[in-house]
Amino acid sequence: MAQIGSQATTSQEGHGTKTVFTLNTGDKMPGIGLGTWQSKPNEVREAVKNALQLGYRHIDTALAYGNEAEVGDGIKESGVPRNEIWLTTKLDNPWHKRVPQGIESSLKDLKTDYVDLYLMHWPSSTDPDDLKKHYPDWSFTDTWREMQKLLGTGKVRNIGVSNFEQENLEKLLSHPDTKIIPAVNQVELHPNHPSPKLIEFNKSKGIHSTAYSCLGSTDSPLYKDKTLLELAEKKGKSPQQCMLQWGLQRGTSVIPKSVTTKRIEANFQLDGWELNEEEMQKISNLKDRFKVCGDSWLPEGAKAFFGNDE
Ligand SMILES: NC(=O)c1ccc[n+]([C@@H]2O[C@H](COP(=O)([O-])OP(=O)(O)OC[C@H]3O[C@@H](n4cnc5c(N)ncnc54)[C@H](OP(=O)(O)O)[C@@H]3O)[C@@H](O)[C@H]2O)c1
Numbered sequence: 001m002a003q004i005g006s007q008a009t010t011s012q013e014g015h016g017t018k019t020v021f022t023l024n025t026g027d028k029m030p031g032i033g034l035g036t037w038q039s040k041p042n043e044v045r046e047a048v049k050n051a052l053q054l055g056y057r058h059i060d061t062a063l064a065y066g067n068e069a070e071v072g073d074g075i076k077e078s079g080v081p082r083n084e085i086w087l088t089t090k091l092d093n094p095w096h097k098r099v100p101q102g103i104e105s106s107l108k109d110l111k112t113d114y115v116d117l118y119l120m121h122w123p124s125s126t127d128p129d130d131l132k133k134h135y136p137d138w139s140f141t142d143t144w145r146e147m148q149k150l151l152g153t154g155k156v157r158n159i160g161v162s163n164f165e166q167e168n169l170e171k172l173l174s175h176p177d178t179k180i181i182p183a184v185n186q187v188e189l190h191p192n193h194p195s196p197k198l199i200e201f202n203k204s205k206g207i208h209s210t211a212y213s214c215l216g217s218t219d220s221p222l223y224k225d226k227t228l229l230e231l232a233e234k235k236g237k238s239p240q241q242c243m244l245q246w247g248l249q250r251g252t253s254v255i256p257k258s259v260t261t262k263r264i265e266a267n268f269q270l271d272g273w274e275l276n277e278e279e280m281q282k283i284s285n286l287k288d289r290f291k292v293c294g295d296s297w298l299p300e301g302a303k304a305f306f307g308n309d310e
Helices: 044-054 068-078 099-110 140-150 166-174 196-204 226-235 239-249 261-266 277-284
Strands: 011-013 020-022 028-030 058-060 086-091 117-120 159-162 184-188 208-212
Touching: 044 058, 044 068, 044 261, 068 099, 086 099, 099 140, 117 140, 117 184, 140 159, 140 166, 166 196, 184 196, 196 208, 226 239, 226 277, 239 261, 239 277
Parallel strands: 058 086, 086 117, 117 159, 159 184, 184 208
Antiparallel strands: 011 020, 020 028
């Protein structure tokens, strides 16, 4: 584990679907994974199974998605040995005071005895008895203190955060109870929300950035972006493949969600080609800006986004 005060670093090797990120713990995380948010019952089991059989070795889920049980079924049905799969799940906001119970619930549903990465889903400790309320006597630094204890149990191999911008990361890293530097910060990253400043900040602290909504999420406006469409056509690739390659080449892991077999397959065709510097720049400089996930739904007293991570 990377202790506070140590020189934590991350690194990247390989290309396309063979991209691997070495986290500050020394563990190696496959660069591309399958996302599962909004994947409906009866769809997600098949999606996970198909993805693993097609070669994916990284699955991203969360207690809040309500689909961990099916994700676990998909893993089992794929026939791929558990130790060949990188499995990430997340602690839900109303479980911040019940970290040991939160991981137990996930492990039971996922039908596994450990996860590779356990993330605090949001910097928000919600009262489970009233989801509109934030605990007055608890902060995400308390949650992190409890998450650190999981490392000694064998139930989680790495711990990290999600939806943390620089303000909250600084608060976390400077807190006296914080002994372990998060291995990963999973945040929204796509060409219309590229956040280079936040990625650089994460890197400077030895924290790897994972890109969620890396295609722009459901009904992505990016699929209509002229510059991206032209570039993809010239390249003989789909806009989605170009966005995934762009994400990997800029040093972030990517976790595209799909429940459509053809798309799951196409999103994994990233080998034997890459984007040159000019193409990378073009995608980095698309004009439009939009954000899929806001924080206005969090209870008063919690804030995730400060609008200055560009
Ligand atoms: N930590 C967090 O707070 C957080 C927040 C959001 C997301 N995430 C994670 O990140 C993952 C990805 O983000 P996301 O689900 O928001 O969105 P995304 O992966 O950017 O986009 C998913 C959408 O794109 C479609 N799609 C996928 N591949 C396609 C292709 N090749 N051609 C056309 N359409 C395609 C999917 O449709 P079909 O499924 O119908 O094929 C779905 O509608 C999530 O599933 C979740 O695991 C985490």
